[in-house]
Amino acid sequence: MQLLLNKLWTCFQNRRAILIVGLATFFACYGFYSSNFCANYSNGLDDVSKSTADYYAGETTEQYFSLGPENAARVRVSYPEPDTLSVSNSTENVHQTEPKSGKKAKRRLPQALIIGVKKCGTRALLEFIRVHPDIRAAGSEIHFFDRFHDRGFEWYRLQMPPTFEGQVTMEKTPSYFVTRDVPKRVFQMNPAIKMLIVVRDPVERAISDYTQASSKKLDMKNFEDLAFINGSSKLVDTTWGPVRIGVYIRHLERWLRHFPLSQFLFVSGEQLITNPAAEMVRVQRFLGVKQFVSQQHFYLNTTKGFPCLLKAAGSPGPRCLGKTKGRNHPLIKMSVIQLLREFFRPFNARLYQVTGINFGWP
Numbered sequence: 001m002q003l004l005l006n007k008l009w010t011c012f013q014n015r016r017a018i019l020i021v022g023l024a025t026f027f028a029c030y031g032f033y034s035s036n037f038c039a040n041y042s043n044g045l046d047d048v049s050k051s052t053a054d055y056y057a058g059e060t061t062e063q064y065f066s067l068g069p070e071n072a073a074r075v076r077v078s079y080p081e082p083d084t085l086s087v088s089n090s091t092e093n094v095h096q097t098e099p100k101s102g103k104k105a106k107r108r109l110p111q112a113l114i115i116g117v118k119k120c121g122t123r124a125l126l127e128f129i130r131v132h133p134d135i136r137a138a139g140s141e142i143h144f145f146d147r148f149h150d151r152g153f154e155w156y157r158l159q160m161p162p163t164f165e166g167q168v169t170m171e172k173t174p175s176y177f178v179t180r181d182v183p184k185r186v187f188q189m190n191p192a193i194k195m196l197i198v199v200r201d202p203v204e205r206a207i208s209d210y211t212q213a214s215s216k217k218l219d220m221k222n223f224e225d226l227a228f229i230n231g232s233s234k235l236v237d238t239t240w241g242p243v244r245i246g247v248y249i250r251h252l253e254r255w256l257r258h259f260p261l262s263q264f265l266f267v268s269g270e271q272l273i274t275n276p277a278a279e280m281v282r283v284q285r286f287l288g289v290k291q292f293v294s295q296q297h298f299y300l301n302t303t304k305g306f307p308c309l310l311k312a313a314g315s316p317g318p319r320c321l322g323k324t325k326g327r328n329h330p331l332i333k334m335s336v337i338q339l340l341r342e343f344f345r346p347f348n349a350r351l352y353q354v355t356g357i358n359f360g361w362p
């Protein structure tokens, strides 16, 4: 009996030891696994939330999105209505995109840039393309190549949102197009970079530029006093920013000394308003990403008179660009407009010739 009891006790002790070892092993493995998992997961989240913050922070003085198209009158033209169409819910928002490979997101130098042109629709283009799950873009204008070049590429890289492998990193700073040293600096960073240039009737662009400037400076002279040398003369002041920027071909020629034409995509600012989906087909093809942003992402806000997004990156619902985009322009005398048209015509013709695109400006 004593012997039997001893055997039972030994057996119980062995089993207990096995149980303890088993439990200890289980908890050790679980702890190791979960701590690694949590670390990876929270790194991912940090990156994503940082990038979402980037999207809102650091933007210039302009608020470029406004909520509230819900109450706007809407018409059906070629745009869908927000409440009758839903956007595919697959990888709708790039901020939610998960790494397919399980790899972590990291910040990379941009592979594509929107280099201009100021007041031609660059913000609209950026906001439309960043709906794409394979595109990530810095929300604010970074001004690396024109203002902060001395901070170095590492600084520039850190301004970019984190991306997973296969996603395209983008940035838009419209002043790049007209700043002398920028083409060679961009070339030094990446000779194979893709560049998008939004262009618009240069007369409209000049008025838009003037409208923005006069909204910041109340005692600004009249448009015609600034557009012509000595005010009333018929001599166009080509040194005045709103005119100078619109001589697109001059700026483009500087870029073409460093890059072949095939590395640029010219986006029509007019088309971006009247048929954004068609322009986005061209943009996505040029960037080498799948066709994702389409007609169903847009609706026309008739109050604003511009297309808005049914769902923008980082936003739960429909969004239009802010009130600094699509402003009312001052009335400019027809004679002034005619003179400017005549001035720009030969430069526009040369641009059509070089790019092979007739933008149809009057």
Ligand SMILES: Nc1ncnc2c1ncn2[C@@H]1O[C@H](COP(=O)(O)OS(=O)(=O)O)[C@@H](OP(=O)(O)O)[C@H]1O
Pocket: 117, 118, 119, 120, 121, 122, 123, 124, 174, 207, 208, 209, 211, 269, 272, 273, 306, 307, 308, 320, 321, 324, 325, 326, 327
């Ligand atoms: N969807 C949509 N909503 C609002 N505005 C739109 C849109 N698409 C293009 N545009 C035109 O964009 C013009 C502003 O151009 P940019 O974004 O390049 O301006 S900026 O250089 O960044 O200041 C802006 O110029 P203004 O009309 O003079 O304000 C618009 O005509």
